[in-house]
Amino acid sequence: VQLVESGGGLVQGGESLTLSCAVSGFTFDDAGIGWFRQAPGKEREGVACITSEGTTVYTDSVKGRFTISFDNAKNILYLQMNSLKPTDTAVYYCAAKPGLTYYASTYFLNVNLWNDWGRGTQVTVSS
Secondary structure, eight states: OEEEEEOOEEEETTOOEEEEEEEESOOOSSEEEEEEEEOTTSOOEEEEEEETTOOEEEOGGGTTTEEEEEETTTTEEEEEEOSOOGGGOEEEEEEEEETGGGSOGGGTTOGGGOOEEOOOEEEEEEO
16 A cells, blocks of 8 residues: 655645645555644644545544545545644644444544554644
């Protein structure tokens, strides 16, 4: 599995940014792909994920501001981020999990479940 993130950068608070993740070598069947982030000095946390059945899950802090989507034709995962806050500053990682749909959705954003990771892209939001 190869996951390559892009689209990070420096933005001001309130602005928008879209992250992309090119996915290859992964069969999106009974599976999930998602976005995680890690801020300096903090543990990696789940941001959003989408399953092959179309279920989406978001962490509470981004609900209503971020939207995850997957283009099946291009095999690209997106994260549209609106109304960005300084607290969104982190390295954002794309991840893939075969068999995610066999778990209860409450576990979807558990970092320990996920098998394959990209190298990350930095998002910095200034105040």
